[in-house]
Amino acid sequence: MFIVKYIKEVWGAVRSLLKGMRMTGYYFTHHKEIITQQYPDNKAILNLPERFKGEVVMPHNENNEHACTGCTACELACPNGTIKVITKFEIMPDGKKKKAIDKLVYHLELCTMCNLCIIACPTDAIKMAQTFEHSVFDRNQLTKILNNPGSKIREGVE
């Protein structure tokens, strides 16, 4: 029967459309399903997981000491040339010369947060920080020196 088939077709089509409308209608009336996060407002409760890869930092202890020996393992591991280790020779109290870092230059603008430098570091001197708001007005501000001015290598780190 042509007419029966025709009507069935129309009815089936309308039913499928109504099903979809029921779905959107449900979400229209159920506002607790809303998943929007209002970003700058929720900063206080925004918890990033501790593994989040935001930028490379070098932790210093309270005596302004870090654990970097200047071995350039991170520089070699980096695929993008993000890290540049500039070393100098410090004269120890006993008169020996010892290699130490002068500056650890980190180009945030080149970094892809691949985590390879952190793995390569033998002394865990660098780690990933959970910051993510990196926008600045001048590109030069993205080139960072990771070691604090006047910082020294921690005792006992070889």
Place this chain on the structure above:
Amino acid sequence: MTTEELKIKITELLPSAAFEEGGEWLTVNIGSADWLSFAKQLRNEGSLFFDYLFCLTCIDWKTHLTMVYHLTSTLYRHNIVIKAKLNRDKPEIETVSNIWKTAEFHERESYEMFGVNFLNHPDLRLLILPDGWEGKNPMRKDFEDPVNMIKL
């Protein structure tokens, strides 16, 4: 077919084929002139039936170029690798885009990246490089781009 059987069959079809050891799959070295007729046999021979060309590429060995074709059969699930040596100054090989249609795009890519000239290709134009590209082929080992390439 197992690798050994394939080897026998291919020796029958193309006595000049040289086999290479060590690879995961059977690797056959052929002359570039034999390629078109050999490819047709590979595709149409009932017991081979290599109907799926899953990788087509070129390698620049600084002295010569090598075209590498990875073939598989969706019926028998055996794989084969075909290699053809090309002259680096005038690389030319017959197209297989009429046998495996996927080769059309892959050959266009090899054409612009390595400068391999595919004879009888229906539409051999630049695909990825910008229109009016002049200069060397970017994937060749001696390619230097002082502007866009950063040396670390």
Place this chain on the structure above:
Amino acid sequence: MYRQTEIIKDSSEVSPGGGDLEEGGGAEFVINVGPQHPATHGVLHLVITLNGETIKKVEPHLGFIHRSIEKMCESLTYRQFIYVTSRMDYLSSHINNHGCALCVEKGLQVEIPPRAQVIRVIMDELTRIASHELWWGAMAMDLGAFTPFFHAFRERETINDIMEETCGARLTMNYMVPGGVMADIHPNFQKRVKDFIILFKSKVDEYDELVTGNVIFRNRMKGVGFLSKEDAISYGCTGPTARGSTASCDIRKLYPYEVYDKVEFEEILETGCDSFARYMVRIRELRQSIKIIEQLIDNIPEGDFQAKTKAVLKLPKGEFYSRVETARGEFGVYIVSEGGATPYRIRFRSPGFSNLSALDHMIRGGKIGDLIAAMGTLDLVIPDIDR
């Protein structure tokens, strides 16, 4: 040396309707879809020749996001080059990394610890779900329905959060390293994945209600972009694109890697050969991926997450090829090694490139709306095509 691409006149040179729209008319109506177009999801440039609204020819122009990753990898070490591959098919970055890691491991002949294998497979399947979710939303948006996009992102966001907790990033994780994974899973990982499975199962039926059953959607999809099995194989189509044409090509089944031969799942095949079949393959694959994760999530073996490898990896002289199944199809990594610390030549066989080449064939004679629908079901990721 090169034959020039024919230059397409821009609209200011051709007066509108300057071409005769009737059949047999003099000029053809050429439209540039892209490089900036809402439906190309990136910078794909399609030059379509029209007769009225009927498509006569589609010609892709690529390269807007070509970075020559293959060349870049030639100067990176075997540890370093893996991270670059997440920038190709960014939606299945785990799986791309996985393919590269497998290839390096094949060359190094290292045995991957069982724990790492299971973690890798779970991550792959989570990535596949996330990728299919995004595809589902984006495809519905191409067809003019906006709401599915946001509904899809709700579940995808949960996966991203899980990834963020364990891998430290949401999109380009770089979690796979030669020999295993970079870090052990987070203590919360198993619980969160189980929560996700429960959430996902309750929401996936909504997808059918909102889109799959919809009569407008079905009519838009059925019979559109026909691709026969022979053509699908000949064009090198893989993944859901080929499986919608009954061409069996699931690498996970045919050439199992890691623990795929130990888990139970179906290879989805549809017989429709059209856009709707490709759509159904992906929708059904979502459930298969969940099935795989369910089998593995409670059975992660104890042990190392990484095999011991040397500090500097050197592959022996030779050629290595590995294939994995990404969300879009077969991803192949072909490494030619000269014995050094960097590959001599790397070739990435990307699924999108081959799938795109079939577009012209499958869309001729269709309408502009069909092009959008067919392109949506091909699930093109442009960086994957251009590399």
Place this chain on the structure above:
Amino acid sequence: MWSLSKITDTIQNWLNQTFNPTWALIFEMLIVGVCVISLFAILGLILVLMERKVSAWMQIRLGPNRVGPKGMFQSLADTVKLLVKEGLTPGGADKLLFNLAPFVAMIVAMLLMAPIAFAKDFQMWDLNIGVLYVSAISSVSVIGILMAGWASNNKYSLLGAMRSGAQIVSYELSAGLSALAIVVLTGSLSVSDIIYSQADGWWIFKGHIPAIIAFVTFIIAVTAETNRAPFDLAEAESELTAGFHTEYSGMKFALFFLAEYVNVFIVCAIGATLFLGGWMPFHIGNWQGFNHVMDFIPSSIWFFGKTFFLIFVIMWFRWTFPRLRIDQLLNLEWKYLLPISMINLLLITAMAILKWHF
């Protein structure tokens, strides 16, 4: 109880007493003109905000919530942005037609306001062929779109305009036939007659199933006529980027945007008038007590309530359904809607002759 008609009567009486009849008429026209334009602006602001909120809630989002309390001034801020934006005219465009097109779209929408009864005895022009006037004028809107598409010198625009031409002309038919069903039942083309005929119940209840079918067809047809999703092929942002208004920017684009929303308002107002009794409160036959209680709600609230309900339904369509393809769009009209509405009209005519309706 206050009513809008009393206010208009007072103004008219005062004008007639103060000035001679010609000047009074001119002043009345000016007042009406100012009212229409301000109604336009207000409707635009409200409907845009409503659309954004409706879409947001359906898409589990929050929607605009920054400008003003709960984002209420968002559309105002958008208007300011559009006002200060440069209105570009493409180089190869037909400048006259290009700049004229938005105004054509706008003027058509304004003309359509005339026969709409916003409240009891509050109508700009109660002409005796109100329904015919509406269907005649609304088909002019296609000219604005065709002009825009042609003059833009853009292939996307041209395709969009051509699609829209085919679409609007086809869907006029079933919209007209569905409206005709009510005209047959009422026996009058005048808007006020149609409303008064629904004093004992709205036509959608009085006309049995055929009236409901006519109502559904009408809603589908006017959704297509106003180029709203799922029939937004003229814009089709994922296919034709923005269709006929691809090249428009700034205030010219805003006029198109506004005209679209005002058109939606108008067709919904007409739908409400024809099927849901316009400003007529909800009356049931002879239940005097109930009807009296309903009369306490002002007629303007009834009218706007019904209209906004229909607008919401049309928005609901938009945020649920995918877009049709051009051939399916025409199939739907010529293979489904037109035959259905023709048979339906036949049924309604038989019903009207046999007096089967309530």
